[in-house]
Amino acid sequence: MSDITLDAAARAPEAAPRSAPITAIGPIAWARQNLFGSWWSTAVTLVLAYLIVRWTIGFVEWAFLNAIWEVPVVNGQAQTQACREIKGVGACWAVITEKHRFILFGTYPFEQHWRPALVCLLFVGLYVVSAMRRFWTWHLVPIWAVTLTVIGVLMWGGVFGLPYVPQERWGGLPITLILSTFGLAMAFPLAILVALGRRSKLPAIKMLCVLYVELIRGVPLISLLFMASVMFPLFLPEGMNIDKLLRAQIAITLFAGAYLAEVVRAGLQALPRGQYEAADAIGLSYWQKTGLIILPQALRLVIPPLVNTFIGFFKDTSLVLIIGIFDLLTAGKTAIVEPAWQGFGIEVYVTIGVIYFVFCFAMSKYSQDLERDLNRHRRR
Amino acid sequence: MKALRLAVACAVGGLALAATMTTPTRAQQPAPAAGNAPTMDAIRARGTLICGVTTGLAGFAQPDSQGVWRGFDVDYCRAVAVALFNDANRVRYVPTTAQARFTALQSGEVDMLARNTTWTLSRDTSLGFDFTGINFYDGQGFMVKASTGVRTARELEGATICVQPGTTTEQNLTDWARANRIRFTPVVIERLEEVVQAYVAGRCDAYTTDVSGLAATRSAQPNPREHTILPDVISKEPLGPLVRHGDQRFADLLRWIHFGLLGAEELGITSANVQQRMTDANPEVQRMLGRSGDLGRMLGVDNAWMANIIRTVGNYGEIFARNLEPIGIQRGPNALWTQGGLQYSPPFR
Incomplete structure (x- = not known):
């Protein structure tokens, strides 16, 4: 490189430094090279550009320009004729205006909606705090314990003058967040234990862990939820009922645990033998070795598949609809059961999709940053 | 001597x-005959009735925009709560899916189901339930576009018919077609919204499901007059509330609440005039409203049970008009026997 510079400088010493021509760098050059490199890619670019522009215009027209944001409500009956008359050329966001509180909070008592709203904010706060590396100390344990207790108190009530709200009335976003947060928070430690157990030299423990993983992985989540909701209550003694949400929570935790265990095991296996042997050589006990040497490296390796599983489970919680729990998606579907609002599913699904996307995209973005930070030393 | x-x-x-x-x-x-009425005692001890409802079915049970359960079945739950506690709000609604509903009742997760459930022999016996009456006579029918000019189901020879899989609907359709030697092409679509869409878009000539469902779908169309519900009903779907075997008193209470709602309509007692009718000279009205006799106590509730129910929930006709008529369901077979329907209450004495 240096000899070229020298060469150039020797030939034209009087030339002032100039930036490269616009045809060589910058967006125009990039476009020429990547989008219009040959007649074939020019054609593809033009066709795609045409389609994208058309769809964007169509979407903007549907979602904003022709949309109806509100309809009159007479005697509790929404008058949706205006929405029906536009016959789909515009979105009927009135369904969201009317039903957003039901979609977000389900059948929770209307005048108490500030409680689940606060719970959602607390969950988001908890995620943000847990994501900051500054808080990655033992402080995180009491923070989680206190927040989850506050969340429980807010949802159930019955103390501090808050009216009691039974679990069947919970619904919407809090259910989705509760199921996924508690599910993954409990499944993750379980998964680590199972992954370690599967590599154990003790045959009984190993068998047990293999059996657990293979059994749970061998059936779909739907059938586990069915077992929890339909078969399990029949085995209980008369008059004893375990809360439906708790049963679903346990089923989801067990399922997530089996999948996460395999992800963690992949990380354990990826570590070179030398790490284990070195830890043994300096005389660490099994738990010291695992906690200080093995797990920190193994987990770092498996961040992408871990987040993959997390995102998957966040969305899988919507399967609880088959056992009659009103999570975000089910609440949205129920909102459009009312005859006046039948046929406005797209608007509701788009809204719910955006909510899911925000959570999932945040998770994925965060994990990318985390991965970059933690694996800086092995960048190639 | x-x-x-x-x-x-x-x-x-x-x-x-x-x-x-x-x-x-x-x-x-x-609480008469304590120990003999385990469900009723449990409800009293708990202070709330736990009622299993659908996860959302227009007109029958669905939460409104404020998350409050409303509907025909829901009003039956409220009536039971009024009879037991004189408070329609002391009900916890447990949404149950079609698959989980019977387990929920068997395991005691709910006290009763008011959930669009068809009364059949096997459900009454081997599943261990007691159906306490038929509060809605439903049946499978067909809807066609009015422009096709089809008048009866027998004219559907060679038609494509949209149907949802999984329930008895598909089976009934096949049985009916075989019995009547009608050839048809089924278009089987799982989700309600999509099957309706397919019918509206003209992918099939007719759409079949229970008549109540057809009426609800029809009324949700931009122009309901474009669709005709054919008069033929090809199956019997008597719907009603049900309870577990083993608490006859609770079953009796539910049975007589239904009859009371019918009787009140027959006698012209409504939520608006129940106060004036308290002094009515008609002995049956007096007995029903608890002014004379001991009918409520015989059922194990307050003598004013029926008066309270009518005041809070209304009579059968009012419940029907409030929940089902807005979605386009006519009384039809659910009219009182005096008006040519099937709803009939035994006497209150």
């Missing part, structure tokens, strides 16, 4: 017997 003595003895004995028979009922107020 001997005959007279015998007669007196019989009379005294009879009185004594009558006394022993009535005394326990009075002594054990407010």
Whole structure:
């Protein structure tokens, strides 16, 4: 490189430094090279550009320009004729205006909606705090314990003058967040234990862990939820009922645990033998070795598949609809059961999709940053 | 002389017997025959009724925009709560799916189901339930576009028919077609919204499901007049609330709440005029509203049970008009027997 510079400088010493021509760098050059490199890619670019522009215009027209944001409500009956008359050329966001509180909070008592709203904010706060590396100390344990207790108190009530709200009335976003947060928070430690157990030299423990993983992985989540909701209550003694949400929570935790265990095991296996042997050589006990040497490296390796599983489970919680729990998606579907609002599913699904996307995209973005930070030393 | 003595003895004995028979009922107020009514006792001890409903079916049970459950089935739950506690809000609604509903009742997760459930022999016997009446006579029918000019289902020879899989609907359709030697092409689509879309878009000539569902779908169309529900009904779907075997008193209560709602409509007692009718001279009205007789106590509830129910929930006609008529369901077979329907209440005495 240096000899070229020298060469150039020797030939034209009087030339002032100039930036490269616009045809060589910058967006125009990039476009020429990547989008219009040959007649074939020019054609593809033009066709795609045409389609994208058309769809964007169509979407903007549907979602904003022709949309109806509100309809009159007479005697509790929404008058949706205006929405029906536009016959789909515009979105009927009135369904969201009317039903957003039901979609977000389900059948929770209307005048108490500030409680689940606060719970959602607390969950988001908890995620943000847990994501900051500054808080990655033992402080995180009491923070989680206190927040989850506050969340429980807010949802159930019955103390501090808050009216009691039974679990069947919970619904919407809090259910989705509760199921996924508690599910993954409990499944993750379980998964680590199972992954370690599967590599154990003790045959009984190993068998047990293999059996657990293979059994749970061998059936779909739907059938586990069915077992929890339909078969399990029949085995209980008369008059004893375990809360439906708790049963679903346990089923989801067990399922997530089996999948996460395999992800963690992949990380354990990826570590070179030398790490284990070195830890043994300096005389660490099994738990010291695992906690200080093995797990920190193994987990770092498996961040992408871990987040993959997390995102998957966040969305899988919507399967609880088959056992009659009103999570975000089910609440949205129920909102459009009312005859006046039948046929406005797209608007509701788009809204719910955006909510899911925000959570999932945040998770994925965060994990990318985390991965970059933690694996800086092995960048190639 | 001997005959007279015998007669007196019989009379005294009879009185004594009558006394022993009535005394326990009075002594054990407010919950007669305690221990004999496990479900009712459990509900009283808990202070709320737990009612299994659908996860959302227009007109029958669905939460409104404020998350409050409303509908035809929901009103039956409220009526039971009024009879037990004189408070329609002391109900916890548990949404149950079609698959989980029977387990929920069997395991005691819910006290009763008011969930669009068809009364069949096997459900009544081997599943261990008691159906407490038929509060809605439904049946499978067909809807076609009015422009096709089809008048009866027999004209559907060679038609494509949209149907949802999984329930008895598909089976009924096939049975009916075979019995009537009608050839048709089924278009089977799982989700309600999509099957309706397919019918509206013209992918099939007719759409079949229960008549109540057809009426609801029809009324949700931009122009309901473009669609005709054919008069033929090809299956019987008697819907009603149900309870577990083993608590006859609770089943009795539900049964007579239904009859009471019908009787009230028949006698013209509504939520608006129940106060004036309290002083009505008609003995049956007096007995029903608890002004005379002891009908409520016989069922193990307050004598004013029916008056309270009518005041809070209304009679059968009012419940029907409030929930089902807005979605386009006509009384049809659910009219009172006096108006050519099937709804009939045994006498209140």
